[in-house]
Amino acid sequence: MTINWQKEVETRKEALLEDLQNLLRINSERDDTKATPEAPFGPGPVAGLKHMLAYGERDGFTVKNVDNYAGHIDYGEGDETLGIFGHMDVVPAGDGWETDPYEPVIKDGKIYARGSSDDKGPSMAAYYAMKIIKDLELPLSKKVRFVVGSDEESGWGDMDYYFQHEEAPDFGFSPDAEFPIINGEKGNVSIYAHFKGTNSDEYVLESFESGLRENMVPGTAKAIITVPSTEIASKMKGAFEVFLKEEPITGTFAGNDTVVEISVIGKGAHGASPQSGINAATFLAVFLDSYDFGAAAKGFIHSAATIHEDFYGEKLGVAFEDEKMGQLTMNAGLFTFKKDSEKGNSISLNFRYPKGTSAEVIEAGIKETIGKNEAIFEQGDRNQAPHYVPADDPLVETLLQVYEDHTGEKGAEKIIGGGTYGRLLKRGVAYGAMFPGYTDTMHQANEFMELEDLFRATAIYADAIYRLAK
Known part of the structure; x- marks a missing residue:
């Protein structure tokens, strides 16, 4: 079966962008002064978590909220589970913004807001990739689970709690870094x-x-x-x-x-x-x-x-x-x-x-x-100890092949100092959503994501999920 992933993304661009803008309007900074049993990291992160899970419910996925620490959105069945890990919490906006960090602005082909590139934009790309596969009713042999976190920027208490209550996926990736792949992370x-x-x-x-x-x-x-x-x-x-x-x-x-x-x-x-x-x-x-x-x-x-x-x-x-x-x-x-x-x-x-x-x-x-x-x-x-998935692992090889097929550029392994949820799994990597040559505005004022990159990443994620789980 040949699928034009770019065309499938094109038909959903407006809906994707609207969902992302609504998600970016949520100030999901951690605030321990307002933490409660119902909001373990403060009201912002749990609001972002619930908002993302609500998209899954709206679109007919199987959804679970794990006590407002984290949650997941499932599609398909199988003996193995492909995990995709995104997070809804953001670092504090800080000073120096030219626009309201929690009122997204689209200008010159970019969307500006806190979380646009880290990690709400890439997470939305991965979610819509799952949605495309579901909409097309593509047969899978593995379960696909999109795990939504709420404390990645601080202590990872969300994932500590989540894995005390839920089984870990067998392998997977986090859309929280850059292409072509991040298969190693420093301690x-x-x-x-x-x-x-x-x-x-x-x-x-x-x-x-x-x-x-x-x-x-x-x-x-x-x-x-x-x-x-x-x-x-x-x-x-x-x-x-x-x-x-x-x-x-x-x-x-x-x-x-x-x-x-x-x-x-x-x-x-x-x-x-x-x-x-x-x-x-x-x-x-x-x-x-x-x-x-x-x-x-x-x-x-x-x-x-x-x-x-x-x-x-x-x-x-x-x-x-x-x-x-x-x-x-x-x-x-x-x-x-x-x-x-x-x-x-x-x-x-x-x-x-x-x-x-x-x-x-x-x-x-x-x-x-x-x-x-x-x-x-x-x-x-x-x-966290250093983490590395060998370049000859089928996960790494498949993800690099998908990247090469969509961009025409040769991919190679890369190791970074940043820490992503990819390291949560023994066979876990980070994959996108930033492309080579991008301007890194993560954790900075006037954070943005290129819209073209957002849509390209969505097509790559859809193809990657399908190849890994079909």
Whole structure:
């Protein structure tokens, strides 16, 4: 049977786009302050989850909501299950948007909104691919299960809960990265450095705040400082103005006598590629590091300055590279300091590490460097080992062949620092929906997805699902 997948997508483009726009209007950021038993990650993620599952019910699929943590949309029957994993939660919108991040805008062939490329747009492409197969009543020998998550951008608590109650698919993919395929992912661990103690008597760090998530390069940072005199405040302002001229950042300096507020604006980016962003927090720390702060404040600032642009962990003493998986990367994502806080003074360091090293080796290494600043360390809730599916696995071979057939371009395996739901399965990969040469706006302001890519990906997913499950 020969099927014109592009034509099938063409007849559904308007419906797909309307469904996507409605999904993008949901602010599905995690909010623990509003978490309840009915909304384990806050009202936004569960609203996104229910909305996506409602599409499945509308279109006649078998649907299950697993206690508002996650859910799935099923089609077909068989002894084996092909799993497709998408997620409805998004990282915080942050600053710097030219449009409302939760009111999608279509402009110049792109759809702008938080979640358009990560991961609501690609998830909608995969869902419509399933819908095409169902609409055409194509016979399958395997069950196809689209698993919908709601906590991928944070702790993956959704999948922990889901797999306690549901069987894992036998193999599958996540539409949450790029084509032609991602069949390997680096390990992923966050380590928090905590700083206890008091300030000095002269320069007092009242507060330092930066960052929205561990896996985002912080685009803004702000510090409030008490300095010894108005004269020193004036000199600090002049020094900051010189600093701004020398560095790729913008900022403001405001003050009332001896209390000053310094803000820095850099550029947000995905924490898996920290070198593509401009970390506002470490730039601010570099400026402050020359001033005589004391105790915990000094340790906090000096540590933040030490890791400035240390994208590969060289200054931290944990640099490592594997021939296949590449270099370790480090993103400093969350910075919190409050005067006289007993526990809240911390910096999060998110590492994406290749095989050959480990979270324990990394933690031991940073204890020898910023540990000298009287920091104590704590691992985050998630430590994921490196993941790899061999290139000769039939799953990888089939998905690459589908990509080549649709694009005319040769596909090859690729390993990334980003973490996707593809690693949930032993035979799991990430597959699209971004094409080679795309502009990466994930976790950034003005996130978008090319409409042409959205529709091309839908056709590729439909063909791939059919070949894998027929």
